[in-house]
Amino acid sequence: ATPISIMVGVGRGARSGVLIKDAEALERMEKVDVLVVDKTGTLTEGRPSVTAVVTVPGTDEDRVLGLAAAVEQVSEHPLARAVLAAARDRGLEPSAVDDFDAVAGRGVTGTVDGHRVLVGTSELLADAGLDPRPDGTAGVDLAARAEQERASGATAVFVAVDDRAIGLLAVADPVKAGTPDALRDLRADGVRVVMLTGDNPTTARAVADRLGIDEVEAGVLPDRKGEVVQQLQSAGQVVAMAGDGVNDAPALAAADVGLAMSTGTDVAIESAGITLLHGDLAGIATARRLSTRVMRNIR
Numbered sequence: 001a002t003p004i005s006i007m008v009g010v011g012r013g014a015r016s017g018v019l020i021k022d023a024e025a026l027e028r029m030e031k032v033d034v035l036v037v038d039k040t041g042t043l044t045e046g047r048p049s050v051t052a053v054v055t056v057p058g059t060d061e062d063r064v065l066g067l068a069a070a071v072e073q074v075s076e077h078p079l080a081r082a083v084l085a086a087a088r089d090r091g092l093e094p095s096a097v098d099d100f101d102a103v104a105g106r107g108v109t110g111t112v113d114g115h116r117v118l119v120g121t122s123e124l125l126a127d128a129g130l131d132p133r134p135d136g137t138a139g140v141d142l143a144a145r146a147e148q149e150r151a152s153g154a155t156a157v158f159v160a161v162d163d164r165a166i167g168l169l170a171v172a173d174p175v176k177a178g179t180p181d182a183l184r185d186l187r188a189d190g191v192r193v194v195m196l197t198g199d200n201p202t203t204a205r206a207v208a209d210r211l212g213i214d215e216v217e218a219g220v221l222p223d224r225k226g227e228v229v230q231q232l233q234s235a236g237q238v239v240a241m242a243g244d245g246v247n248d249a250p251a252l253a254a255a256d257v258g259l260a261m262s263t264g265t266d267v268a269i270e271s272a273g274i275t276l277l278h279g280d281l282a283g284i285a286t287a288r289r290l291s292t293r294v295m296r297n298i299r
């Protein structure tokens, strides 16, 4: 490739917020058939906030939120920040946590004031032998409430204490302002869009519907994202991957073009050939246009 036209492309990219570290990523960008895209922090702001606290009889919102915050204070997950902010807003001082453990793609556990606390998905509870449906107690069906919250695009975070589900937090993460236009431009350019997320299928579907994305894989555990990229490649597709998280790093590295959000984790940025300033997804279409220009100059 002619280094000069690539340098010009890299310079133009930088001026429009597309930081190109790997010149080959720029060369390959025009050939991309499929964009695999992470949901949380990539399509969405990644700044979730608690929008509802649901409790079972015999407990109250502050207890549910306070116990959740106590465990989450050690977690680096965006959901953890939302829980802590909500607790702080209510003036709650979370207790210390012992025996903290993070379960990838599921949630967190720990001991708070001598109580065993679980905070996370229904699978996290199920793996511990817990059922979020309290048997008949005054009729609060947490599982049904969770499904309602998911249908509106929120993530349901269950809170269990000493083998009993005591409530749930609904956490909502708004779609980035630029996401719908960015996806529209890519689709108009013939790029197929596939959303991958560790989040629940109902939440994932609600967000995807809002963005006109047909292909969704939800409940994805960290190793799976890289596998999906490789499967698409084996089927002959040129694949771009956009993501921000630690769990996106293998997929970003495996993709023909990895696009990290500048707002994301360091390991995502290190694994990607291109970084989008301010996590602005319009940069993906910009990178494609630059790629076409650069390659036209070279040919």
Ligand code: ADP
Pocket: 038, 039, 040, 072, 075, 077, 079, 080, 104, 105, 106, 107, 108, 119, 120, 121, 155, 156, 157, 196, 197, 198, 199, 200, 220, 221, 222, 245, 247
């Ligand atoms: P993604 O960033 O792709 O949505 P993750 O693998 O980070 O996925 O998380 C998957 C799901 O696991 C989250 O949607 C959430 O329900 C649950 N989870 C993960 N970490 C936490 C946490 N610290 N607190 C509560 N829930 C969590």
Ligand code: MG
Pocket: 038, 039, 040, 041, 042, 243, 244, 245
């Ligand atoms: Mg993410």
